[in-house]
Amino acid sequence: MQITVIGCGYVGLVTATCFAEMGNRVSCVDTSTQRINALQRGEAPIFEPGIEALITTNLRAGRLAFSTDTAGACSRAEVIFIAVGTPSAADGSADISQIVAVASELGRTLDQPAIVVCKSTAPVGTACRVQSVLDHQCQRRQVAWQHRVVSNPEFLKEGAAIDDFMRPDRVVLGTDDADAERVMRALYEPFVRNHDRILCMSRRAAEMTKYAANTFLATRISFINEIASLCEQLGVDVEEVRKGIGSDQRIGHHFIYAGCGYGGSCFPKDIRAMLQMAAQYDMPMPILHSVEARNQQQKTWPLRMLKRELGNLHGRTLAIWGLAFKPGTDDIRDAPSLVLLDALLAGGSSVQAFDPAASDNIAQRYPEAVKEGQLKLLQDPYAALNNADALVLLTEWKQFRQPDFHLVAQRLRTPLVIDGRNQYDPQTMASLGLRHVGVGRQVAPPAAPVLREVV
Numbered sequence: 001m002q003i004t005v006i007g008c009g010y011v012g013l014v015t016a017t018c019f020a021e022m023g024n025r026v027s028c029v030d031t032s033t034q035r036i037n038a039l040q041r042g043e044a045p046i047f048e049p050g051i052e053a054l055i056t057t058n059l060r061a062g063r064l065a066f067s068t069d070t071a072g073a074c075s076r077a078e079v080i081f082i083a084v085g086t087p088s089a090a091d092g093s094a095d096i097s098q099i100v101a102v103a104s105e106l107g108r109t110l111d112q113p114a115i116v117v118c119k120s121t122a123p124v125g126t127a128c129r130v131q132s133v134l135d136h137q138c139q140r141r142q143v144a145w146q147h148r149v150v151s152n153p154e155f156l157k158e159g160a161a162i163d164d165f166m167r168p169d170r171v172v173l174g175t176d177d178a179d180a181e182r183v184m185r186a187l188y189e190p191f192v193r194n195h196d197r198i199l200c201m202s203r204r205a206a207e208m209t210k211y212a213a214n215t216f217l218a219t220r221i222s223f224i225n226e227i228a229s230l231c232e233q234l235g236v237d238v239e240e241v242r243k244g245i246g247s248d249q250r251i252g253h254h255f256i257y258a259g260c261g262y263g264g265s266c267f268p269k270d271i272r273a274m275l276q277m278a279a280q281y282d283m284p285m286p287i288l289h290s291v292e293a294r295n296q297q298q299k300t301w302p303l304r305m306l307k308r309e310l311g312n313l314h315g316r317t318l319a320i321w322g323l324a325f326k327p328g329t330d331d332i333r334d335a336p337s338l339v340l341l342d343a344l345l346a347g348g349s350s351v352q353a354f355d356p357a358a359s360d361n362i363a364q365r366y367p368e369a370v371k372e373g374q375l376k377l378l379q380d381p382y383a384a385l386n387n388a389d390a391l392v393l394l395t396e397w398k399q400f401r402q403p404d405f406h407l408v409a410q411r412l413r414t415p416l417v418i419d420g421r422n423q424y425d426p427q428t429m430a431s432l433g434l435r436h437v438g439v440g441r442q443v444a445p446p447a448a449p450v451l452r453e454v455v
């Protein structure tokens with residue numbers, strides 16, 4: 001099939017390369033010339049395991065092409081995916097202006113009918129809006145045909161995106177057009193050969209499904225973080241509780257790991273967008289408000305622990321392992337590391353940090369601190385520890401799971417490890433002379449509860 005993907009970010013690139021890998025001819029478009037030039041050389045502008053190999057193979061095979069010319073790239077496409085950004089607007093709502101701009105350009109330039117697929121995460125009603133923009137342009141140009149718009153939200157996880165796309169749990173198709181459904185089913189068939197994992201529904205339900213999925217996962221994380229906070233007060237180890245509840249099949253083990261909060265380009269923005277959708281109908285959403293508030297609070301957990309353990313942080317040197325919002329990506333959007341770095345740098349601490357992929361993005365965000373040497377981004381995790389007053393683990397990259405703890409103890413000035421992802425065993429750490437502070441894992445005898453006077 002002849003496909004065009006508009007937007008060469010995390011979602012667009014993965015979509016384009018995976019469809020090309022299945023034998024389709026795919027053109028991929030972006031407005032960034034720098035990004036397109038790099039891609040034409042076979043260089044991935046993002047860090048995503050496996051993506052560069054897929055780009056190179058499919059470029060060489062002639063199945064994949066990159067361009068900045070939307071009209072040219074779409075001229076023969078049967079299916080056009082829109083995978084541009086939908087960032088938060090100032091009020092928290094999803095800004096769909098990039099989608100509308102693409103739809104408008106397609107309406108003005110397409111000379112044949114196409115199936116236009118909204119892959120970006122966008123509020124309920126966006127696919128209908130894209131349909132009206134396209135219809136309006138067709139009427140203006142007095143053409144006889146109509147484009148068909150499908151909502152096909154993406155559920156990939158950064159860091160495992162290729163695998164997720166190649167073996168999806170499900171493919172959601174929002175359309176009531178039988179022909180568009182047939183074409184989309186055919187396109188996805190190679191990815192779902194074992195089982196029929198294609199769910200067809202209305203466009204609005206498909207859009208809502210994406211938001212409901214992300215906000216539910218965020219809710220699980222904030223829930224366990226709240227339980228972890230209470231565990232800290234009660235002298236209970238939340239890891240024991242996690243295993244205790246996760247073994248219940250109705251609950252399961254996914255997304256119930258206590259930590260220093262979720263970040264990334266999706267959960268925070270999608271919760272804000274959902275709240276704004278509800279606000280338009282004057283509908284309160286107390287659960288989602290609390291999920292968001294708990295997460296904001298949780299992101300301050302590493303700083304609160306550092307202050308509790310070390311007192312005044314001014315003039316201290318802190319080591320950080322992990323800056324990306326999660327392992328396997330260079331993405332730092334809304335990452336917990338930003339909350340900690342903002343506070344430490346503003347408060348006069350020095351930071352020595354290591355991340356396998358996200359250092360360049362952090363350097364771009366804090367150019368002054370890097371220039372002045374207040375923030376050092378190192379190539380070696382152990383070099384970050386030299387003379388530091390504590391190590392703070394923020395991202396659970398695999399290489400941090402079993403570090404050389406003897407070296408950690410040797411290099412740190414103060415043997416303190418703030419474990420923001422509960423990666424380490426408190427007993428092992430204690431046996432090595434390291435003070436370990438985990439999320440919801442302070443199993444010291446409980447403090448007396450605050451008793452209220454009974455009248």
Ligand SMILES: NC(=O)c1ccc[n+]([C@@H]2O[C@H](COP(=O)([O-])OP(=O)(O)OC[C@H]3O[C@@H](n4cnc5c(N)ncnc54)[C@H](O)[C@@H]3O)[C@@H](O)[C@H]2O)c1
Nearest residue numbers: 007008009010011029030031083084085086120121154158
């Ligand atoms: N990143 C994820 O893990 C993920 C997962 C599922 C869904 N999503 C959703 O998918 C969408 C895209 O996310 P992303 O992370 O890939 O975004 P991104 O910011 O990484 O990429 C968007 C790309 O679109 C390009 N672009 C913008 N306007 C354009 C135009 N008019 N023509 C051509 N290119 C244009 C930008 O230059 C950029 O390269 C968002 O709605 C997001 O919420 C993201």
